[in-house]
Amino acid sequence: MSIDQAHDKAHFPLPRRVIASPAFRTYSRALGTIATGALVGCILIFLLLPTLIVIPMSISETDYIQFPPRGLTLKWYGAYFGDADWMAATWFSLKIALATTATATVVGTMAALAIVRGNLPFRSFLQTLALGPMIVPHIILGVALYLSFSPLQLTGSLLGFLVAHTVLAVPYVIITVTASLQKFDPALELAALNCGANRLQAFFLVILPNIAPGVAAAAVFAFLASFDEATVAFFISDTGGKSIGRKMFEDIDFNLTPIIAAASTILVATSLLLMGAAHVLNVRKPSA
Secondary structure: OOHHHHHHHHHOOOOHHHHOOHHHHHHHHHHHHHHHHHHHHHHHHHHHHHHHHHHHHOOOOOOOOOOOOOOOOOHHHHHHHHOHHHHHHHHHHHHHHHHHHHHHHHHHHHHHHHHHHOOOOOHHHHHHHHOHHHHOOHHHHHHHHHHHHHHHOOOOOHHHHHHHHHHHHHHHHHHHHHHHHHHOOHHHHHHHHHOOOOHHHHHHHHHHHHHHHHHHHHHHHHHHHHHOOOHHHHHHOOOOOOOHHHHHHHHHHHOOOHHHHHHHHHHHHHHHHHHHHHHHHHHOOOOO
16 A cells, blocks of 8 residues: 555545545435534523423412422413512513614604605714614613612603614614515616605505504514613613513512512513514515
8 A cells, every 4th residue: 555545545434436436425415404403492491491380380379489380270370460579660661662663663664764754864874873872781781770860760660661662663763664664676766756655655555555664563673672671770760650561570589489470470471472573574475
């Protein structure tokens, strides 16, 4: 055996024709796909496991949070819906979320239209600035909003929560509506303008019907950004106005019962339903 043959045999334990064969390449790609899928699945299970554990803890018969649950009961859901404090916090959060959805959808859609269709100077900088609340940690925003709202006596008020949550929700609307506007053919808007419509008429009669699924999905994201928010709400809540997130924090400290798990399960179910609706709206093609 020559030196070159020995060198090739040491570096290529498999015959070259086997490595170069289509069957071997197909097998290698399939093995890589399976390994990648298994890794991604393990990561997803690791991320979802805390949420999945909450659900069985909400139906435990014990008066304290326990996993695995001991017995099965729905009494904690009844206690949640029958407790005046929990219901007050839930309705307060629901009112804030609905109001935030309306304001953030309008403001975010106008901002997205200006960014995509407008001829603004420093457009990239303005877009980055509009998305800032999504990047800055919420605890920093909470401290800043508390220092701003406290002298104005806006802490715990519906108006204070509306302003704070609108700031947090607008970036989600901008991202979603911007994606819809970029898929929209601007020639349709120009055709409407050539037919005698003004800018406002072209928007309501041509642009808005075509981007309506994206706007609806953006409204869902705005609702979830407000209803599930807890960090900023912890700073701007008080005894007069308390969101469900703040109520959960308080009960974790002073009254740790499976009611918290029941409330968490309800929030998870609400989020999943609305996210499913947002997905359906986002993939639906607008009708002609």
